Amino acid sequence: MLHIENLNAHYGLAHVLQGISLHAERGEVIGIFGRNGVGKTTFLKAIAGWLKPSGGRVLLDGTDLTAQSADAMNRAGFGFVPEDRRVFPGLTVEENLRLGLLGVRVKGAKSLDLAFDRFPRLAERRQQPGNTLSGGEQQMLAMARVVLAEPTVVLIDEPSEGLAPMIVAEVFAIIREMSAAGSIVLLVEQNVHEALAVCDRFIALERGAVVLAGEADSEPDRSALLKELAV
Amino acid sequence: MPDIMDYLQFILAPQMLNGLALGISVVLVALGLTIIFGLLDVINMSHGEFYAVGAFTALALSALGLNYWVLLALVPILLLPVGVLVERYLIRRVYDGGDRHVSTLLLTFGLALVIEDILKIIFGPNTHRPATPLPGATEILGVFIPTYRLALIGIGFVVIAAVALVVYRTRLGAMVRAASYDRNMAASLGVRVGWVYSGAYAFGIALAGLAGVLLAPIYSVFPTMGHDFILLAVTVVIVGGMGSIWGAVVAGISLTQVQAISALIISPVWGDAIIFGVMVVVLMFRPQGIFGRIGHA
Numbered sequence: 001m002l003h004i005e006n007l008n009a010h011y012g013l014a015h016v017l018q019g020i021s022l023h024a025e026r027g028e029v030i031g032i033f034g035r036n037g038v039g040k041t042t043f044l045k046a047i048a049g050w051l052k053p054s055g056g057r058v059l060l061d062g063t064d065l066t067a068q069s070a071d072a073m074n075r076a077g078f079g080f081v082p083e084d085r086r087v088f089p090g091l092t093v094e095e096n097l098r099l100g101l102l103g104v105r106v107k108g109a110k111s112l113d114l115a116f117d118r119f120p121r122l123a124e125r126r127q128q129p130g131n132t133l134s135g136g137e138q139q140m141l142a143m144a145r146v147v148l149a150e151p152t153v154v155l156i157d158e159p160s161e162g163l164a165p166m167i168v169a170e171v172f173a174i175i176r177e178m179s180a181a182g183s184i185v186l187l188v189e190q191n192v193h194e195a196l197a198v199c200d201r202f203i204a205l206e207r208g209a210v211v212l213a214g215e216a217d218s219e220p221d222r223s224a225l226l227k228e229l230a231v
Numbered sequence: 232m233p234d235i236m237d238y239l240q241f242i243l244a245p246q247m248l249n250g251l252a253l254g255i256s257v258v259l260v261a262l263g264l265t266i267i268f269g270l271l272d273v274i275n276m277s278h279g280e281f282y283a284v285g286a287f288t289a290l291a292l293s294a295l296g297l298n299y300w301v302l303l304a305l306v307p308i309l310l311l312p313v314g315v316l317v318e319r320y321l322i323r324r325v326y327d328g329g330d331r332h333v334s335t336l337l338l339t340f341g342l343a344l345v346i347e348d349i350l351k352i353i354f355g356p357n358t359h360r361p362a363t364p365l366p367g368a369t370e371i372l373g374v375f376i377p378t379y380r381l382a383l384i385g386i387g388f389v390v391i392a393a394v395a396l397v398v399y400r401t402r403l404g405a406m407v408r409a410a411s412y413d414r415n416m417a418a419s420l421g422v423r424v425g426w427v428y429s430g431a432y433a434f435g436i437a438l439a440g441l442a443g444v445l446l447a448p449i450y451s452v453f454p455t456m457g458h459d460f461i462l463l464a465v466t467v468v469i470v471g472g473m474g475s476i477w478g479a480v481v482a483g484i485s486l487t488q489v490q491a492i493s494a495l496i497i498s499p500v501w502g503d504a505i506i507f508g509v510m511v512v513v514l515m516f517r518p519q520g521i522f523g524r525i526g527h528a
Contacts, residue, residue: 050415069425070418079419086416088409095405102406102421145420 001025001061002153002184008055009039009046009208016042018208019056022186024201026152029175029185031195031202031216033229039208040188041083044155047186048080049073060152074102079151079183083158085142089131093122093141096130100145115144136167143174153184160191172198192229196222204228242495244374250491251484252380252449255387258483259442260460261467262394262476263435269474270411270431272331273322276339278464279457280346281436285310285443286452287350290359299364299448303386306444307437314433317342322432323425343457350454358451383445390441391480398476407431411474463487466510472520482521 002024009017016039024030032040045051047058049070057066065076073080088096097115116123119140125133133141139159146154156175160168168191175198179185189195196202196216204212204225212228214221260282267275288309289302297305321342325334365379398404409417410427418424443456450456467486471478486509490502497505513520 048419050419070415071421071423074419074421080416082416082419086413088412088416090412091405091408095409098402098405099409099417099420099422149421 003059004047004056005059006056007043007046007053007058009042009051010054011042016208017046017053017056020203020205020208020210021056022203022210024153024184024186026182026184027179028200029179029187029198031192031199032186032188032205033192033195033202033225034205035229038205040205041157042208043205044080044082044157044186044188047073047153048078048082048155050080074149074151077152079146079149079154081142081146081154081156081159083161083188085135085138087130087133087138087141089129091130092127093130093133094126096141097122097145097148100148102149112148115148118147119144136163136170139163139167139171143171147174147178150181151183153186154178155186157188158190159187160189160194168194192226196225240373243492244372245376246491246495247488248374248376248384249380250487252383252387253491254484254487255384255391256442256446257460257463257467257487258391258480259387259445260439260464261471261479261483262391263438264464265468265471265474265476265479266398266431266438267435268468269476270407271318271322271326271335271428273326273335273339273432274332275432275435276336276461277317277343277346278339278435278439279461280343280350281310281313281439281457282443282460283350283452283454283457284313284346285440286447286456287354287443287454288440289444289447290354290361290452293361303441303444307441310437310440311433314436315429317436318429318432323428347454347457354454356454358453360451361447363448379448383449386445390438394438395476395480463506466506468520469510470513470520472522475520475522478520478522 002022004020004022006019006021007017008015008019020043022030032043034040042051046053049068049072052067057064059065060076063076065073068076088099091099094112097112100115101112116126121137122141122144125137130138130141143159159171159175163171172194175185175187179198187195187199199216201215202213202225203210212224214225216222260278264275264278267273267278285306288306289299292302292305293299321338322335325338328334363379365382367378368375369378369381398407406417406422407427409420410422410424414424467479467483470486471480471482486506489509490506493505494502
């Protein structure tokens with residue numbers, strides 16, 4: 001179980017995360033919504049080890065992982081697909097994917113073939129540098145290199161941004177697969193309607209704090225969320 | 232016509248081969264410098280002093296009776312832990328605080344002064360001249376080349392090829408390039424970025440030490456020997472593109488050839504002026520250098 005307790009973070013004097021708490025069970029997809037600049041990306045970065053929290057705790061299956069480095073979080077079972085994909089531009093598709101295999105905890109459990117079977121478009125482009133791929137292909141690559149490690153927790157930031165509807169559908173299908181495989185998914189997404197279709201629960205943030213929490217399949221909760229985001 | 236052939240055979244060709252020997256050595260120093268800059272974003276002002284440390288370590292160990300060819304492998308290996316310690320306990324302490332370029336530049340400059348003084352205290356300020364491990368000359372197409380310089384060129388090419396192979400064709404190299412592009416993303420995929428940084432710094436220092444061992448029999452060994460050489464290496468890194476491995480190779484060999492040929496055509500005193508002039512022109516019209524950073528070319 002993922003348990004986030006009263007997480008706080010600062011950028012200099014700015015108090016950007018103000019005591020966010022959240023828990024999630026295996027296989028759950030949690031949507032994290034809110035307008036621009038409310039702290040959604042910062043929340044994921046603070047969990048992933050990109051930003052040191054100034055308070056609070058991150059626990060996975062009872063182990064305290066607060067303020068661990070990003071590589072330590074990877075070894076603890078966290079995968080991160082950040083905004084803008086962050087594909088390594090001068091590395092080939094294959095090299096990008098091989099880096100994803102660093103996170104494989106059971107040696108030999110996964111291979112590149114598995115990624116290429118699931119993402120045949122990447123197989124066709126395996127020797128191409130990452131920066132020559134289209135936006136959709138880069139998103140697939142960013143997700144594939146995280147999927148390979150079968151992380152316990154996957155943090156995904158704005159995966160549908162700037163993508164064609166067909167690719168967006170593919171992205172959400174992968175999120176469903178990760179959830180079905182038992183991963184906990186924390187999903188930051190502007191495309192609320194699409195995201196709610198894959199989420200089990202959601203939270204909404206405002207000025208770095210949770211202002212609303214609800215069930216994705218509850219109509220009153222969804223209405224409250226849409227009302228909150230429309231303000 | 233015979234005069235031209237004699238000029239080519241007895242003056243120009245030996246001069247160009249001497250330039251190539253110097254170029255290969257400069258490339259070895261510049262490679263370390265450019266890898267450290269490309270990955271850590273640190274201008275290592277103590278790089279020339281580690282080149283001197285390599286030469287002095289070889290000098291001291293050869294006095295104990297160790298074979299030169301053993302030293303060629305041993306000295307870079309001995310410098311690896313030194314590099315790890317310097318990165319972990321000095322550079323990393325100032326790395327994330329304030330202006331990284333200024334703080335690391337001042338730190339490594341201070342380290343250079345300390346190393347230089349330690350070398351003066353241990354070995355004295357005088358010049359040492361180790362014996363050439365391969366005396367004599369070898370005839371190639373009628374041109375007599377000092378055998379040791381030929382060996383240096385060969386060893387240099389092998390080392391450069393090995394570095395390129397590791398950086399561009401291995402998983403370790405992919406991790407280094409990934410950390411160079413995006414430290415956070417690489418770490419989130421499981422790359423131990425701290426170790427990659429320490430390893431890259433240590434590797435760069437080891438390459439400088441190797442160049443020191445290689446050049447000790449050709450140039451004299453003295454505590455300030457790193458000064459002139461580091462200027463040339465920095466120029467090579469700037470012209471080639473800061474952080475570019477191929478840039479360092481191309482610029483290192485080209486600039487030393489320009490220096491060698493201009494010494495014949497104009498005058499040896501113009502060599503440095505021409506090379507630094509090229510650097511100024513590159514900075515004015517292509518400030519990123521001929522190539523980009525690690526992995527870009």
